[in-house]
Amino acid sequence: MKINPSFDGFIGNAHPVSVLRRATSPGSKTLRAAYLLHGTAGTGKKTLAAVTAAALVCQGQERPCGECPSCKKAFGGFGHPDILRFKTPEGKTQFPVELIREIKRQAYIQPNESDKKVILIENAEMMNAASANALLKVLEEPPHYLVFILTCDNLSALPETIPSRCVCLELHEVSPRRAEQWLLRQYPEENPQLLENALLCGGGNLGKCVHYLEDEETRTLFESAMRLCRALVDGREFDLLSVLSGLEGNREKFAAFLSMADRLVCETAKAGFTAASREAVSLAARLSPGRAARVHLLNDEMRRGLKANVSLSLLLAVYSSGLKTIMET
Ligand SMILES: [Zn+2]
Structure with missing residues (x-):
């Protein structure tokens, strides 16, 4: 399945979507330095983070436009040079402090092509107190071009110092009815029995429905x-x-x-x-x-x-x- 590269294509969760859309629109006065998207796994945090990151480097009017060279890179296989993704390496149970050092090093390197640079940190709850502390200063006073977008499944597992320095936006599951409409749109060719089972497996959690199908x-x-x-x-x-x-x-x-x-x-x-x-x-x-x-x-x-x-x-x-x-x- 291809992710829909726009805020309009993101169903449900009207509040976080409108906050991020406003913050990333041209000439916005509401953009903050750090956002934390949290909510159960499968509610679309990574997708929304990717759409927001693309909007921040987009050169179009309706951001992300999906058409400009920056959007094409952001949603393409090789990625955009000013959008950096960090997550806990496979096999590790905690976010390594060395990776935080690398994030800090990258943070002070000016963007390559765009006015903005975006650092995405997935599953931020994997940070222990030492990693979180190492990140605090740059999270609090990042260079003017930098925006952090953190995602986390479990807010209570994250050291408190992190959310207090971010705009926290919670994502929720959608109603099963909306999930059904979305599945029918995304998988028009799929066997109806399989779609019914996907809905039974995931309900309003689109990530779980997609997992079932894929x-x-x-x-x-x-x-x-x-x-x-x-x-x-x-x-x-x-x-x-x-x-x-x-x-x-x-x-x-x-x-x-x-x-x-x-x-x-x-x-x-x-x-x-x-x-x-x-x-x-x-x-x-x-x-x-x-x-x-x-x-x-x-x-x-x-x-x-x-x-x-x-x-x-x-x-x-x-x-x-x-x-x-x-x-x-
Ligand atoms: Zn664009």
């Missing part, structure tokens, strides 16, 4: 969550165990599975009252709201166990016996 592993994992729900309502213990055995040895996979299974169970519980997908309606006919609530509580318990570092094999054993008890009652 990432094979996500699709497979969601299919397992559906198999688990079907096994539960049909009382098929063997199916239940076979789904759970596929989750052994991978905590992240189990965590992702739990959030999918939980969404599916919650959607199923709602399906009796709202227009939902056929799959949710067919499951809802057989999974009582009481059982759905018990699965939800069990999922919560598993998530807490994962956070508290309980061993995965123990958690899976407890999960499987908990599900069996729910299945039999």
Whole structure:
């Protein structure tokens, strides 16, 4: 999928979009030195950051125009020389201080082609106190040409000193109805059943819907969550165990599975009252709201166990016996 290089193409989130559009329009008096976009993963923070960065280097009137040489570079494969992206390197669990040093070095080098230079920092919550401290001074008093755009999934995980120096804008999920319209527009050729499942998987979280459509592993994992729900309502213990055995040895996979299974169970519980997908309606006919609530509580318990570092094999054993008890009652 191609990202739509404009503020108009960004659906929902009217407040952050209007703040950023105004700040980046020609002759703007509202542009600030640092913005922090925060909200659940999948709500479009990186997309909005990319649109804003392009608007800051754009030479057109309606920024980003998508047509000028700067926009073409910003949205093209090689990027724009005045838009720099930084994120935690693969395999690292924290944003390295050396990378902050590199950011500071780059900050004081004048822009190449544009009047502005943009530094994007993804998942800023990966910074520890030392990295955050190292960034503070330049964040507070950057050179006049520099704009920082930070994104973060979890604001409470970020050292407080960072948000207090930024304009903080929160992004939210959109309504499932708007998500559906957006998916139909973005994927006009896609199989309707697949789109329905994408919506069941992601709801108003467009990032999750897109993940379902474009990432094979996500699709497979969601299919397992559906198999688990079907096994539960049909009382098929063997199916239940076979789904759970596929989750052994991978905590992240189990965590992702739990959030999918939980969404599916919650959607199923709602399906009796709202227009939902056929799959949710067919499951809802057989999974009582009481059982759905018990699965939800069990999922919560598993998530807490994962956070508290309980061993995965123990958690899976407890999960499987908990599900069996729910299945039999
Ligand atoms: Zn442009």
